Amino acid sequence: MILRRRTLLAASAATATAIASPAIAQNYPRRPVQLIVAFAAGGSTDVGARILAAAAEKDLGQPITVVNKGGAGGQIGFTEIARARPDGYTLGFINLPAVNTIVLDPERKAAFNMESFIPVVNQVLDPGLIWVKGDSPYKSLKDLVDAAKKEPGKIRACTTGILSDDHLAILMMQEAAKVEFRIVHFDSGTQQLAGVMGGHVDVAFDNVGSVVKRVESGEARGLAVTDVQRSKFLPNVPCTKELDYPTVISSSTRGVAAPKGTPADVIKVIETAFLKAINSADMKQKMDVAGLALKPMVGAEYAKYYADLQKQAQKYTEWALKMR
Amino acid sequence: MRQGRLVATGVMLAFCLFALWQSLLLSLTDRLGPGPGFFPFWLALIGAVLALALLFTTFREPIDPADAEVRILPHGPGARRWLAIVVLVAAAAVAMEIVGFRLAMLVFNAALVIALGERRWWLIALFAMAGSFGVHYVFTTWLDVLLPAGRIWS
Amino acid sequence: MEAFHHLLAGFAAALTVKYLLFALAGCVLGTLIGVLPGLGPAAGTAILIPLTFSLDPTGAIIMLSAIYYGAMYGGTITSVLINVPGEAASVVTCIDGYQMALQGRAGSALAIAAIGSFVGGTLATVALVLVATPLATLALKFGPVEFFALMVAGLCLVVGLAGKNMLAALLMTVIGLLFAMIGLDPVRGAPRFTFGIEELYDGIGFVPVVMGLFGVAELLIAAEKRQARMIQADLKNWMPTKEERRASAGAIGRGSAIGFVLGLIPGVGAIVPTFMAYVIEKRVSKTPERFGKGAIEGVASAETANNAYANAAMVPLLALGIPSSPTIAVLMGAFIINGLTPGPFLFQERPELVWTVIASFFVGNALLLILNLPLVGWWAKLLKIPFSYLCTGVLIFCVIGAYGLKQSLFDVWVMLGFGIIGYLLRKLDFPIAPAILALILGPMMERSLRTTLEMSGGSFAIFLDRPVALVLLTVPVIVLGALLLRPGTFSKLRETDTD
Numbered sequence: 004m005i006l007r008r009r010t011l012l013a014a015s016a017a018t019a020t021a022i023a024s025p026a027i028a029q030n031y032p033r034r035p036v037q038l039i040v041a042f043a044a045g046g047s048t049d050v051g052a053r054i055l056a057a058a059a060e061k062d063l064g065q066p067i068t069v070v071n072k073g074g075a076g077g078q079i080g081f082t083e084i085a086r087a088r089p090d091g092y093t094l095g096f097i098n099l100p101a102v103n104t105i106v107l108d109p110e111r112k113a114a115f116n117m118e119s120f121i122p123v124v125n126q127v128l129d130p131g132l133i134w135v136k137g138d139s140p141y142k143s144l145k146d147l148v149d150a151a152k153k154e155p156g157k158i159r160a161c162t163t164g165i166l167s168d169d170h171l172a173i174l175m176m177q178e179a180a181k182v183e184f185r186i187v188h189f190d191s192g193t194q195q196l197a198g199v200m201g202g203h204v205d206v207a208f209d210n211v212g213s214v215v216k217r218v219e220s221g222e223a224r225g226l227a228v229t230d231v232q233r234s235k236f237l238p239n240v241p242c243t244k245e246l247d248y249p250t251v252i253s254s255s256t257r258g259v260a261a262p263k264g265t266p267a268d269v270i271k272v273i274e275t276a277f278l279k280a281i282n283s284a285d286m287k288q289k290m291d292v293a294g295l296a297l298k299p300m301v302g303a304e305y306a307k308y309y310a311d312l313q314k315q316a317q318k319y320t321e322w323a324l325k326m327r
Numbered sequence: 328m329r330q331g332r333l334v335a336t337g338v339m340l341a342f343c344l345f346a347l348w349q350s351l352l353l354s355l356t357d358r359l360g361p362g363p364g365f366f367p368f369w370l371a372l373i374g375a376v377l378a379l380a381l382l383f384t385t386f387r388e389p390i391d392p393a394d395a396e397v398r399i400l401p402h403g404p405g406a407r408r409w410l411a412i413v414v415l416v417a418a419a420a421v422a423m424e425i426v427g428f429r430l431a432m433l434v435f436n437a438a439l440v441i442a443l444g445e446r447r448w449w450l451i452a453l454f455a456m457a458g459s460f461g462v463h464y465v466f467t468t469w470l471d472v473l474l475p476a477g478r479i480w481s
Numbered sequence: 482m483e484a485f486h487h488l489l490a491g492f493a494a495a496l497t498v499k500y501l502l503f504a505l506a507g508c509v510l511g512t513l514i515g516v517l518p519g520l521g522p523a524a525g526t527a528i529l530i531p532l533t534f535s536l537d538p539t540g541a542i543i544m545l546s547a548i549y550y551g552a553m554y555g556g557t558i559t560s561v562l563i564n565v566p567g568e569a570a571s572v573v574t575c576i577d578g579y580q581m582a583l584q585g586r587a588g589s590a591l592a593i594a595a596i597g598s599f600v601g602g603t604l605a606t607v608a609l610v611l612v613a614t615p616l617a618t619l620a621l622k623f624g625p626v627e628f629f630a631l632m633v634a635g636l637c638l639v640v641g642l643a644g645k646n647m648l649a650a651l652l653m654t655v656i657g658l659l660f661a662m663i664g665l666d667p668v669r670g671a672p673r674f675t676f677g678i679e680e681l682y683d684g685i686g687f688v689p690v691v692m693g694l695f696g697v698a699e700l701l702i703a704a705e706k707r708q709a710r711m712i713q714a715d716l717k718n719w720m721p722t723k724e725e726r727r728a729s730a731g732a733i734g735r736g737s738a739i740g741f742v743l744g745l746i747p748g749v750g751a752i753v754p755t756f757m758a759y760v761i762e763k764r765v766s767k768t769p770e771r772f773g774k775g776a777i778e779g780v781a782s783a784e785t786a787n788n789a790y791a792n793a794a795m796v797p798l799l800a801l802g803i804p805s806s807p808t809i810a811v812l813m814g815a816f817i818i819n820g821l822t823p824g825p826f827l828f829q830e831r832p833e834l835v836w837t838v839i840a841s842f843f844v845g846n847a848l849l850l851i852l853n854l855p856l857v858g859w860w861a862k863l864l865k866i867p868f869s870y871l872c873t874g875v876l877i878f879c880v881i882g883a884y885g886l887k888q889s890l891f892d893v894w895v896m897l898g899f900g901i902i903g904y905l906l907r908k909l910d911f912p913i914a915p916a917i918l919a920l921i922l923g924p925m926m927e928r929s930l931r932t933t934l935e936m937s938g939g940s941f942a943i944f945l946d947r948p949v950a951l952v953l954l955t956v957p958v959i960v961l962g963a964l965l966l967r968p969g970t971f972s973k974l975r976e977t978d979t980d
Contacts, residue, residue, distance in 0.1 A: 037473075043807055045814030053818060070473075072887065074683035075665050079887075082679060110671035114679060159936055165670040187935040188667075190928065193810060197747050197803050201621035203936060216822035217802070292820040331909050339656060346659050349674060353666075361934070363666035363673050366927055367659060374655040381648050399908050405705035412704055413901065416697075416876060420893045423884070432880075436873055443704070443869035454870060458877050472885040 031091055031269050035066040038259070039087075039095035041080020043073040046192065047212045047295065048257050051127050052096050054289045055259075059280035063273075076164050077101045078111065085115035089264035091273065097122065099256040099309065103316035104166035108324060117313055118263060122305045123270055124277040125258030127290075128298035129210040131172045131229035132240070136199055137222050139206075144227045144246055147206060151182035159204040160184040163192050169208040171319040172229050172253035176208075178322075179248045199223070210255050211236060215294035229253045236294050256298075256312070258305065274301055329385060331399040336381045343374035411442035427477025432459035488610060491836030495543070495844050500837070503540045504845045507547025508852055514548065515555015515567045517878065538819040539834050543841040545815050547848070549808060550791045553751075554598055554849055557784060558860055561590045563875050565696030569687065570751035570787050572917055573759045575695055577772060577779030584775050587861035588719025593729050593777055594784040595853045596721075601737040601789035602846035608741055609796050610839060614825065617800035620745040625932040626943060628748070630953035632926040635753050637957035638760045639915050647965055650915045657916035660685055661923020667931040680891040687920060689883040689896040694913055696879055697900025700872050702907060719858045721777065729781035732762050736785030744793025747805045751790050752921050758786035792842055798823050799835060 038056050042048045049071060056067040072080040081102055084095030097120055105113050133144065141147045151158045162169035165188050173186055187204050189195045192213045198204045206226070207214075215236045217223040225240035229251050233242050243251040259277055261270060280286055281299045290297050300308055346367055353364030401409040415438055422431035436455040445451055466472040494500060536544065556567025561578035574594065581590040623631075640650045664684030666673040675681040721729070736758040743754040762782040763772045772779050794805040802824025804810040816823050821831070828835050864871070883896040906913055937943035944951055 043810060045804070045807075045810035045812070045817075050814050050817050053814075076670055078665075079679075079683055108671070110669060112672060112677075156938065185935070185938055187932060189932065191810075193804050194748065197621060197797075198624065200801065200803070201624050203624035203626075216826060217824065220824070220826040222825070289818075289820070293817050328909070331905075332911075335905065335909050335911065336652075339652060342656065343659070346674075353673065357668065361668070361931070363668045363671070366930075367662045367674070370655055370658050370662070374652060374659065377648065377652040377655060381652055384648065399905065401701075401705045405707045408704040408707065409701055412697075412701060412872070412876070413897065416880070416893075416897050419880065420890060420897070423880075423893075424890055432877060436877070439873045439876070440869040443872060445867070445869040454873070458874065462877060462881070466881060466885070472881070473888050474881065474885065475888075475890075 031272055032063060032065040034092065035068055036063065036091070037093045038067050038069050039080055039084050039093065040069055040071050041073060041077040041084075041096065041098065041101075042071070043191070044071045047129065047210065047255075048096055048098060050293055051257060051290070051295050054286065054293070055126055055277065055280060058283060058286045058289075059277045062276040062279045064276075076105070076167070078105050078113065081105065082114045084260065085119035085262055087262045089262045089266075091261065091265055091269035094123075094259055094261050094273065095120075096126075096257055097260040099258075099312050100168050100171060100316040101255075103313050104171070104320050107317055107320040108166060117309070120260040121263060121265060121270060122309050123259045123261055123274050123301070124281065125256060125298060125300035125305050125308070126277075126281055127212070127255075127257045127295050129212040129255045129257070129295060130234055131168060131253040131255070132209055132211045132214060132218075132234075132237070133172075133176075133206060133226045133229065134199075134209060134214055134218065134223045135206050135226060136202070137224050139224060141206065141226065142224070144241070144243075144248075147226060148180045148182055151180070151184060155183040156185050158184050158206065159187050160206045160208055161187040161189055161195050161198050161204040162208055163189055163195055166320060166323060168210070168253050168255045170323060171316065172208045172251065174319045174322055175229075175251040175253060176248070179250050212293065212295045234296065236291075236296070256308070258300070328399070329388065329390065332385050333382065336378050336385060340375055340378035340382065343371045343378055346371035347375065408443055411439060415439050415442070423477075424475045425478050427480055428474040429459045429463050430477065431475075432462070435459075487832050487836040488840060490833060491838075491840035492843075494539075494833070494837040495840035500540060500543055500841060501844065503536070503544040504547045504841050505848055505852075507544040508551040508845060508848050511548035511551020511553075512555040512558070512849075512853065515552035516558050517555075517567075517882065538816075538821055539837050541815055541819055542812070542834075542838050543845075545812050546795070546838065546842065547845040549812065550598075550602060550788060550842075550845065551849060553787055553791050554595065554853060557594045557598075557787075558591065561587055561594070561780075562860060562864055563696060563871075564699040565875065565879065566691055568751075569691075569921060570755045570783075570790075572691060572695070572752065572914070573755045573783040574780055574787075576759070576914065577774075577776050577783075579699075580773070580775035581777065581780065582861070582864060585717045586775065586777075587864060588717065588857050589721040589725055589777060590780050591857040591860055592719055592854060593721050593725065593781050595850050595857065597729065597733045597736065597781045597785035598788035599846050599850040600733050601740055601785035601787070602792045602849075603843060604737045605741045605744065605789040605792035606839065606842045606846070609793065609799075609842075613796050613800045614828075616745055617796050620747070620797065621801070621803075623746045623949075625929040625936065626947045627950045627953065628929040629926060629933055630944075630950040631749070631753065632922045632929065634953045634957040635756060635922060636915070636919060636926075637961045639756055639918050640961060646910070646912055649910075650912045651965070653912055654915040654919045657919025658923045658926075660690075660916075661920050662927070664924070667924075667928040678891070680887075680889055684924060685920075686883075686886065686889075686892050686895060688886055689892040690899050690920065691917060692879050692883060693896040693899030693901075694903035694906075694917070696875065697896060698903030698907055700875060701900060701904040703868065704872065719861060725777045728778050731765075732758075732778040732782040733785045735761060735765075736782040736787075737789045740786035740789025740791075741793040744790040744805070745796050747797045747803050748925075749790075750806060750921070750925070751787055751794075752918065754786045754790045755783045756918055758782040788846075792846070795842070799828070799839070800825065802827070 038052060040049050040052045053069050056069050060067050072083050077098055087093035105111050106116050135141050160173050173184055177183060189198055195207050195209060199207045211228060211234045214223050218225045218237055225237055227246055228234045228240055228242045230242050231244045231252060278299060278301060281297060350364040350367035350371060354362040355364045355368060356362050415435055419431050419435040433455050436458040437451055440451055440454060463474055467474055556571035557574050559565045559567045560571040560574040561582050564575050564579040566572045566575055578590045636654060640647060640654055663674045663681050665682055672682055739758045740754045743749050759779055759782050762778050763769045766778060794809055797803045797805050798809050798813060802822060804813045813823060821827060879896060880893055883892040886892060933943060
């Protein structure tokens with residue numbers, strides 16, 4: 004509770020000052036800006052980040068270089084961002100709930116906490132997707148749950164990493180449907196794909212953006228989107244809310260953040276430039292093609308989302324840790 | 328040589344024992360079976376056994392008289408060059424983040440080629456410049472590789 | 482055959498001046514990237530993605546693919562010339578390639594590498610055209626269980642390489658595996674053996690370690706010997722002699738097959754086929770004692786397998802949309818950014834694009850050969866530069882390579898430290914290759930075992946259900962055990978035929 008309030012307070016204070024500040028920095032940016040992505044090149048986060056960087060460059064007036072600092076489930080990259088000089092020349096993409104779960108797991112010994120970042124602009128909200136192979140015997144979420152009830156601990160469900168949003172989604176599903184899956188952790192979306200397609204696991208808890216094209220082509224079958232509404236990319240796939248699992252809401256959120264201490268007027272410049280890029284038609288088109296849902300959030304809205312997610316993540320992370 | 332091998336194997340044995348101790352600090356089993364300490368533990372154990380076996384067989388080897396001539400650690404005039412490389416690379420590593428890549432490498436280049444025997448000052452200067460400023464330009468401007476800028480400059 | 486028609490159309494497109502130039506640019510850039518240490522194909526390809534934003538999708542893919550296999554060859558150049566592997570798989574080439582260079586035969590080594598790469602790449606692409614989709618689907622059946630078994634088999638093979646020095650090789654393998662355990666463990670995702678050093682959270686960097694063990698150690702050894710130049714021998718003619726060519730032919734054939742088959746399996750990594758091809762070549766050779774001292778078959782088999790693998794690794798991407806390695810994942814990212822999703826869908830929707838890309842693989846392989854073969858003589862001459870300059874120059878590159886990966890000074894220290902360690906190990910006759918392989922395979926092994934156990938719910942019985950894995954697991958272990966327990970292993974350790 005205290006954690007949430009403090010985070011909310013800190014985040015909104017930072018953004019409030021940013022909005023209230025009268026003067027926009029006249030001499031920023033004067034040289035190229037670095038954008039750190041905590042995951043490997045070519046992945047969903049990276050693709051979104053590169054599209055955004057290319058678009059925002061024009062509005063910012065300086066080149067934006069994407070730097071991949073992958074590894075340790077994002078921890079390496081996030082640490083870099085938290086430690087960077089808060090002068091506005093090093094920014095980063097933060098992935099929620101990845102940042103949350105790393106902070107919440109005491110064994111990870113994270114060198115940062117929720118206050119280490121100032122969330123500036125959110126870009127993508129990629130809702131979770133439960134999917135199976137196209138020729139799988141499970142034609143609906145109900146089929147899956149029934150099968151899981153009949154054979155507790157036998158149906159193999161995979162994630163893209165320990166304590167990833169996928170992992171949390173499985174735990175939510177287990178709680179809501181009172182079933183038990185056999186959880187298998189892979190290291191990336193790619194391995195997950197190979198795992199399902201090769202028949203080594205039965206169902207994948209993933210995100211819409213990673214698999215949208217395959218669902219469209221029929222290679223994969225989407226059972227449910229873990230959101231309060233259907234995904235516009237997959238209109239035929241029901242959402243968990245309409246399937247009577249309103250508590251199973253999970254997604255991967257990715258946005259731009261600055262290290263704590265970055266001056267408010269600099270933040271304002273960044274926010275304006277990136278927001279403009281996100282709302283541009285070119286950006287929308289490119290993201291649509293990539294299957295990534297845009298959800299721009301700034302200021303107090305983003306700060307609140309940031310804090311709310313922490314609370315939700317806390318509950319399930321503690322549960323996951325107890326299972327060790 | 329034999330002495331050298333014995334020492335090296337001894338070091339490896341010590342390393343394995345250390346790893347053994349460290350892995351005992353981690354849990355060996357968990358809900359699903361092997362925990363994080365499981366594999367390091369068994370590997371360290373096998374490693375220690377192998378090291379002991381190697382120590383044993385190395386001892387038992389007949390001593391080859393030619394072996395005694397072989398010195399493991401660098402010695403003689405070659406040792407100076409060897410040391411020059413190690414010390415200068417270390418110095419450059421330390422200096423790089425303080426004064427920046429270009430300055431550190433400039434000094435490093437000149438110092439090392441001189442230590443390795445070079446005397447033509449114009450060639451040294453040219454090479455030192457190319458190997459520091461030139462290389463820096465190529466890597467940072469064309470290839471987007473970030474090299475240290477040096478703390479004292481910013 | 483419809484495929485054939487598509488391929489012809491693809492050739493027509495790939496040979497247009499525009500795409501030819503892209504392929505050429507890719508090959509040149511790729512080779513340069515491969516030569517520069519630490520800037521492996523993955524990082525280099527990622528850097529060049531922004532470039533391709535301005536090109537049309539087909540052009541972009543052609544160029545990026547050319548960069549990918551161009552970089553594979555670039556890595557060979559440094560392996561042969563200065564014993565610094567440009568990237569992981571080039572480690573094997575160092576073993577015999579560098580020895581050949583010391584004997585003045587750098588030209589032949591590089592030439593046979595270029596020829597072998599060409600043949601391997603072309604054969605792999607031919608096979609790709611003929612059997613892409615059905616084989617790719619079959620390869621998917623190779624899951625974490627089989628993976629683990631394959632890694633174990635690979636390690637056993639390499640230890641078996643060591644001949645009479647097997648005890649030491651086995652010990653080195655174990656130590657390599659222990660080093661591989663540093664980092665986040667696959668069980669909890671918590672740091673293990675990191676002692677609070679955050680740079681170790683992702684494991685001990687492979688590139689700095691190898692650059693140190695191979696490159697820096699080599700320089701230290703040469704410095705101590707007070708050589709005026711790196712190599713004393715005269716430079717021989719760069720074309721391989723008739724005997725060399727004949728000897729390599731078999732190696733090239735076998736290397737192509739091994740590289741192709743393993744390239745179909747996503748996630749294997751280039752080093753496994755490269756090592757396997759080398760070891761198998763040594764086993765079938767009538768004169769195995771030459772390996773490690775400059776046997777051209779060693780270079781030929783490794784390089785061919787390497788390139789066959791690189792081309793075959795495109796199969797899972799094109800046929801199924803599954804990238805085989807981080808580098809290919811970057812390639813896939815480029816596809817996606819340009820609005821395309823690789824996979825069977827793409828084959829049907831945009832056949833002209835896919836077949837043009839495939840045709841350009843053939844073209845690119847040929848270009849690589851045409852580009853590099855004439856330059857081989859010049860590369861070899863580099864070794865005649867006075868040692869003071871060569872040594873310093875190599876060190877500059879190594880430092881940049883080690884630092885540039887993650888902007889980490891720690892990696893530079895790792896490189897230096899392992900340079901000294903490598904120097905000592907070489908002087909004491911301890912085989913390094915098994916440790917390197919263990920360092921690379923270790924994390925994959927542990928992860929796949931962990932995933933296997935998650936899949937089976939904790940039961941090891943899953944291995945009994947999977948015949949392929951069972952065979953891969955038990956046969957090499959049994960063979961290794963038999964070799965180890967032979968009389969003589971424990972008494973005579975002086976006679977070695979290691980690297």
